[in-house]
Structures are given as C-alpha cells and as structure tokens.
Amino acid sequence: MSDAALPPDSAAAPAATPASEPITPAQRDDLRRQGILLTSIEELYNWGRSHSVWPLNFGLACCAIEMIAASMARFDIARFGSEVFRPSPRQADLLIVSGTVTKKMAPQVIRLWNQMPEPKYCIAMGACAISGGPFKQGYNVLKGIDRFIPVDIFIPGCPPRPEALLHGLVQLQAKIRGQPLTGPDAPRHLRSDVECNCPIPEFGAHDLVPTQNPTVWQPPQPIVRPDKA
C-alpha cells in the first residue's frame, strides 16, 4: 500500500501516543495499514464471535422463506459466516424471529430463547415480529416479540428482502464488535447480575398470562407533536 492512500495525519498519529494511554481504534487501523497487527483480547474475542453467528433453523411465516432465500445461492449468507443454520437451540447463537408470532406460538419462541446458551442475540425480522404488522388487529397475534424477549436488531419490511436480512446481520456484527467485555455495558453472558432467562407466559382463558415481560418491555410514552399538543 502506498503512502498516498493514507490520510495526511496518519504518519504522525502513532508516534504521538504516549505509552500509558490506550490506543484508539483509528490509530490501530493506521498501524494495520503499515502491516503491524496490534489487537486486544476484547477485539480479538469480538471479532471471532461476530463472524460466526450461527442462526437457529427456525421459520415462523412468510419471512422464513426470505430467510431461506438469503441462505441460498444468490444471496449466500455464508459470506457473513452465518450459513450454519442449527436445528437445535443449544447450538445456536442467533434467534431470527422470522414472521408473525401468534399467542399460541409465543411460549414456544420464548422457550427456545431460554434454551439458547449465552452469548445469544435476537433479530426481529419483518413487520409482524416487530409489532404485529398487518396482522396487528388479530386476536391471536402477539404485538411484537420484544414484549417478551430482548431484541437486538429490528428489520422492517413485509417481508424484508434477503438483502435487508443481510444488512441486519451486518449491523448485528457491528454491535457485537462494539461490546466491551468489562464494565456496566458488558454483554449478558459476562455478567452475573442479569437474569438471562425470560419468564414463559401461560395460556389463559382469553389471552396469554402475563401479556408482557415488564423487565424487557414497557409501553413507551406516546410521542406528542408540539403542534398537536
């Protein structure tokens, strides 16, 4: 790589770093361009994790077909290290909620989430998994899977195109790479003060009991536009 491709201040930047201060990501990238690989345990760990996210082989509705299409030849999810669709939740890192979650199905989805080992991530794929989507007014439709389990990435669309799923996967990888391993923002699997399991609702006489998991979801305050207040 020629020096002309580097940003103008790149040559001066590494030299200006005192040995006692941590190296910044920009400086690390600059060093990489010079052929020097410097890394931290945190970066190496997250880099490894983010490029082999194994999804659960779990289709719910229409979006599942697009999820299959994303793993087929044209879209080829293998480019992102996620082609290994595992049939068992015990072997999966990523739950792609691909489609409408009905109230009859919700306990099973949550049970699958609980059976997945940490670190685990959840993508709500499509309008139905986000909010109920076009079927929101149905009596048997859960109005968003985020009422029961924590969701990392929301992919809108009905159904989202396979490209959108790939984009969501890339966003998830960026999120994993940005997770610090220590401190209050550490992921769930490295902390002992966070409950990883979500309570599984029961079938009631008219609805699920309870209808939501208040530790992960609270109804947001409505947005009031200043001109309509």
Added chain:
Amino acid sequence: MSAPDSSFLAPPAGSQVRAVHDEFHGDLLEVSMGPHHPSTHGVFRMIVTLDGETIVKLKPVFGYLHRNHEKLGENTSYLASMPYTDRLDYLNSMTNNWAYALAVERLAGLAVPARAEYLRVILAELTRLLNHSCLAGFLLQDCGCSGTPLMYAFREREKILDLFESLSGSRMMCNFQRFGGCRVDPSADWLAGVQQLTDGYGAFLDEFEALLTGNEIFMARTQGVGRLAAPLAISAGVTGPVLRASGVAHDLRKVDGYGAYPQFDFRVPLGDHGDTYDRYMVRILEMRESIQILRQALARLPDGPIMDPKAKLRGFRPKAGEAYGRIEGPKGEIGFYLISDGSPNPYRYRVRPPSFINLTILEDLCLGHTVADAVIILGSVDIVLGEVDR
C-alpha cells in the same frame, strides 16, 4: 369409478396398539414433533405415538400460525383483503389473488377482459413452476439431501421472482390481481423475459430430473411410502397434485374451465400408486405442462384493456348475496366463500385452504411407517402453514 364404498369412511384405526407388552417390547413412546422442527415446514406440530420406530398414531396440532385472516377480512373492505391473501400461501401469492378476485367477480358479476385472463394464466403457471420446484427441493431436503436440490430450485425461483418484482413491485407479496382484471399491463420487455424463462425451464427440469427422478436412493425412500387410495382421497376432500397422484382425474383447470384455460391444450398428469414418489412425479410432469401452457399463452396474448370498465375499486359495494369461487392452485383447490350484506366489508369471508384439508389424510398415510418416512410424507403433501392456520 365403481359404486360408492363406505368402508374407508371410518376414522383410521389409531388403536393398533398391542395389548400385550412382553419383555422384548417396550412401552409406546409419544413424540412431539414441532412446532419448532426443521422438517415440519414451519410451525406445524404432530404428536406421534411410536411402537419402536413404527407410527401407530399421529395427531396433527394446528394453530401456531393462526393469524386471524378471516376475522381481519370481515373488518376490512373487499379490496383491502387482497394484500392479506398474498400472505395465505406465501409461496403462491398470484394464485391466491386470482382465487379471491374470482370469488368477488362471481359475487359482483364482473367480467374480465381477454388480455387480463391471459395474464392471469401466465402468472398462475409461473407460480406453479415456482411452487413445484421449491416443493421438490424441500422434499429432497426432507429426504436428507441437504442443499443441492433446494439450491437449484431457489436459483430458478429467484428468476421467477425477478419477473414478479419487475411487474408488481414486490418479490413475494405481489398483490397483483384486481376485481375485473389486473393491476399493471406488462411491457414487451417483461413478456420477453417470461419467454426466455419458459424456454430455459425445460433444461432446468432435465437437469433436475437427471439428478433425482431415477436416483436409486430417492426411489428407495419414496416408492410405496405413504400410499393414498383414491376413494379415501375423494372423501377427505384432498385436491391438487396429491389427489391426481392417486389417479383421480380432477383438475379444476379442466373441470371448471375458469379463466382462459379452455383455450389451451395441455394434459393432466396422473399417478398410479398414490405414493410419495408419484406425488413428486406428478408435480414434475405438471411443470412440463405448465411450460406448454406458458408457450401458448405468450404466443396468443391478445391486446386490449386489462380491467373491466365497470369495475370500481374504491367504494366497492357488491349487492347482498353470496358466492364461492375456486381455482386450481399449485397446492390444490383454493376457494373463497364470501357473503355480502351490501356493506363495504364482506359479512363473511372464508378461505378454503387446500393444504389444511389435504392434511386430513396425514395420519392415514403415516400409519405403519417410520418417523423418517412421516417427514417425507409430510413434505410430499406440500403444506404452507400460512394457509393451514390462516
């Protein structure tokens, strides 16, 4: 057919349970397959009772994707239900649209121009190609051939979806048919694309069949597995390729002669044995016939309008009455039953889902077979859960 025989009407003998449990036989084992199971094509669940590895009882459990299609249809206007029909059988949105449009046209007495009828035939046959290739891929996946056939099928599916997308704006949820016609008139480029796809599809089928049809393992897995007798199939309301694989010549394209189908020359493939292999073979042969229909439709596509000038999309209020319209979808007879009370919303909106009713015979097919066979029998019945549970 001979005189009606009522011996098949009794529910299957699920109680083929040995009364004696000797020391060499363990107890019966009840296995719940699904709703999360890689081979149940979605969120279908079967509770299987096993004697060793042999199925002695199988109870399907539905409703894990019951998203209240009919209730929503009664709370929205006639036109607003059209996008919901896309999501019934989400592989075949075009034929769902057509069935619904046909029922409403019967209800309101709308006529469809000739060009729109031809377009509907073209789109329905493309949908049939898409569905049957995907089904063959999924069936092979269920047999344990993971990857290759499904990859090939999805490669062809993407080509068809490109055509759907350039015509309707959406890959899967096309929302294309309207009451009294179609939404968009295709360009000459689009028709040339369909022609190109039609010309190339035969070569794909040849390649596919060279891999599968004479394959010894595939034949060993599927021949004689899950036999369906014709009288039982008729009584259980089974339709589509599953019925024809049992040797019953019943294709609504010929029987009802709806749309422009009477103007085309095509054959209806029938099976001899009604087993899983026949169900696969009937679909492959149907794809070959679909290519013939597509060739004829493209060659003779008439000019003219694509909408009935009397048809009114906004403020559509059919007079009070009821109608049942049905077409031959790729999975069987898909019908819509509508009751109008003169208001903008249907009073009753009912979908006759072919794959739901085809599942009536699942237990009969699986009894006496192993669990691994139950998986491919289910794959050969070809269900889509969006339609089973609605």
Added chain:
Amino acid sequence: METVEQIRDRLLARFPGATVEVRSNPSPSGQHSLLLGAATAREIAQFLRDDPALRLDQCSNVTGVDWPEKEVVETTKTTVPDPAGGPAKVVEQKSRRLEPGCLEVVYHLYSIALRHGPLVLRLRTGNRTDQVTLPSLTPVWRACEFQEREVFDLFGVRFEGHPDLRRILMWDGFQDHPMRRDYVEPDDYEWEPTPHGAVLAKAKRHYPAPAPAAKP
C-alpha cells in the same frame, strides 16, 4: 346438475317429514342453497353422496356463519276509512321485533365423478347460546373432520357424532369463540407506533392523561 328446486322436491319425496327449504341467492353467482333441518341432515347428506344422479362425493368447503339477534323494524300500513265520508287515511304503524339469532354451518358439495356442483347445504342451530348442537357430517365426508373442528373452535357449534371434537386453532383452555360477531378481543394495544384510525383509538385508552400544557 338438477336445479336446487328439483333436488328439494326429490328430497321431500324421499324423506317425508324432513325440513328442506330453498334459500335463494340474489347475487350473480346464482349459487342457491338448501336449508336442511338438523334431524334428518345426515341421512340427506348420505343420500346426496350416494344418489346416482348427484354423486356429490366431495365436500369441498365447510364453514360457519354467525347471525346475531337483530332488531327488525317493520312498518305496516293500514287504511282507515274516514267516518265523515272523506278520503281514507293511511295509518303507519311501526313495530319492532327481535329476530332470533343462530349459528349456521355451510357445506359446499361437488361431484368429482360427474363433474358438477356446487350444491350448498346449510344447517342452523336453534340459537346462539344453549342450543348449538348440529349433526356432524364427518361420517359422510372425511373432509369435514378438521373443518368442523374449526367451526367448533371459532363459532362454538357442537357437532354430534364427530370423532374428535376439540379446539383446533386456539389452545385448549381458550374460552371464547372468536369468529362470532360479538367477540371482544383482548385489549393489548398498549402502544401503536403508526397512528391510524381504529387501532390508535384502542391504543389511546392506555395512554396516560396528558399533562396540562405549561403556560409560558
């Protein structure tokens, strides 16, 4: 196929005492139906399946329809002669009566052997609360097995003689019949991100009362 009236006449001749009425359908589809009494419905269905002229061997579609009680206002006009010998007066009298509701099950029959159809059968329950039992036609057509279960689940019609009458789409402990017109769905519209119409109105019931606007 024979017309619905011809079939009715044949049925009445074959089953004296049975209730068979023709329900005409005013829509252009022209699919008229036969309303059967519950007592003889299964024998009639058997006859329709086995009769050599009809051979209705396929029961394509089974569904329920809910007809709730509704108030009908009838206007009767009576002419009252004027005792003084003038022109007669027309007196309008409005009477209200409550039309009883019922649950209806509709069967669409086709013949695969003879390639005709549909013949539409309708069965009606006595009311919508306690007299909701109808004979099951599953012994005649296996196709009714799951569809009658669905009608039982969503409408609450109990089919007598059905081999396995359980809920099919909703879970077993569910108590309502959601396709009935008076079903009240659970109120879980706590939050509606895209405000529109009826859904927003339901969501707003959960919103806290707006704080009084601070005056500058």
